[in-house]
Amino acid sequence: MNLSIAPEVAKALEANVPVVALESTVIAHGLPRPRNLTTAKALETEIRALGVVPATIALHDGVAVVGAGDVLLERLANEAGVAKVSIRDIAPVLAARSLGGTTVAATVEIAAAAGIQVLATGGIGGVHRGAERSFDESADLEAIARHPVVVVSAGAKYVLDLALTLERLETLGVPVLGYGTDEFPAFYVRSSGLRLQYRVNDALGAARIAREQLARGAGMLLCVPVAAESALGRDEVEEQVRNAIAASDRDGIRGADLTPYLLRALGEATNYRALDANIALLRANAQVAAQVALTLCA
Known part of the structure; x- marks a missing residue:
């Protein structure tokens, strides 16, 4: 896999200046236009404000781009047909020289290859409801386990x-x-129980554990609950999720299309308060x- 590392990112890595990787499927597939592009730029701004270099990762023209520029961000946000790239898709999309937005799994692999130790995202993928029938499990989990990156x-x-998901x-x-917080956050919901x-x-506490885990050649998950003022209630979200899953079954939605389908349905069902919560937690996670x-670089 050929990497195209932006000069700013390469210089930072060489000088031990901190860098945070950002996934790009949230731009291409996760958020609606035009908020996808404004959020992508806001995340980079949040990171830069703390003296850290952001590196949005994507696939383009046969290479893995580490540090997408404004033109590429705009293409990811606005073009139709951008590939959703998990680990299984990296080689085919590179070979086709297509434009691809990387999931957490693919971003973790590419970040590790570039020498980036920290990645910020909204919520990871995991084991889907009904996995005992579908065997549907996100590649995010094994990618975090295999690569020395703090997610x-x-x-x-x-x-x-x-x-x-926690059991897997x-x-x-993977240390979680x-x-x-003492409880596993649940994306829009502050606690899963x-x-x-x-x-x-x-x-500092996170970095102490991260140093030990990354030295083992493995990753870990650091979970930041969404702010109380942005959070949705668990009972409300659970009801809407059940409705959305039933609708996805009726519509025959499977595989990589399922999570975006469910998140869109949740956004509509909550009058887009779920979207606002998503953007708020993305920004908070970028800061952390x-x-x-x-x-880690100190």
Whole structure:
């Protein structure tokens, strides 16, 4: 895999200046226009404000781009037919020289190849509800386990089976840390009710554990609950998720299309309060990721 590392990012990595990787499928597939582009730029601004270099990752013209510029961000946000790239898709999309937005899994792999230690996202993928029938499990989980990258997220997306997702992370040897919380966050919802074994209260505590885990050649998950003023209620979201899953079954939605379908349905059902919560947690996670990256480079 050929990497095209932006000069600013390459210079930062060489000088031990902190860098935070950002995934790009949230731009191409996760958020509606025009808020996808404004949010992508806002995340980079949040990171830069703390003295950290952002590196949005995507595939373009046969290379993995580490540090997408404004033109590429605009293409990811506005063009139709941008490929959604998980790990299985990297080679085919590179070979086709297509434009691709990278998921957490693909972004983790590319970030690790570039030497970036921290990644910020909204919520990771995981084990889907009904996985005992569909065997539907996100590649995010194994990617985090295999690559030395700290993934900062608001837990896993609420549409998933969160208890099974935690079980899989445990099996894969991924430490899951609550950032100022003892419970696993659930994306739009501050708490899933699932207890976590490990808690840290600041970037220093997270970085201490990260140094040990990254030295083992493996990654970890740092979970930041969405701010109370942006959060949705668990009962409300659960009802809407059940409705959305039933609709997806009727419509025959499967595989990579399922999570975007469910998130769009949730956005509509909550009068787009879910979208506002998503953007708020993305920005908060970017800030925490930048603080952790700063501490790791200190």
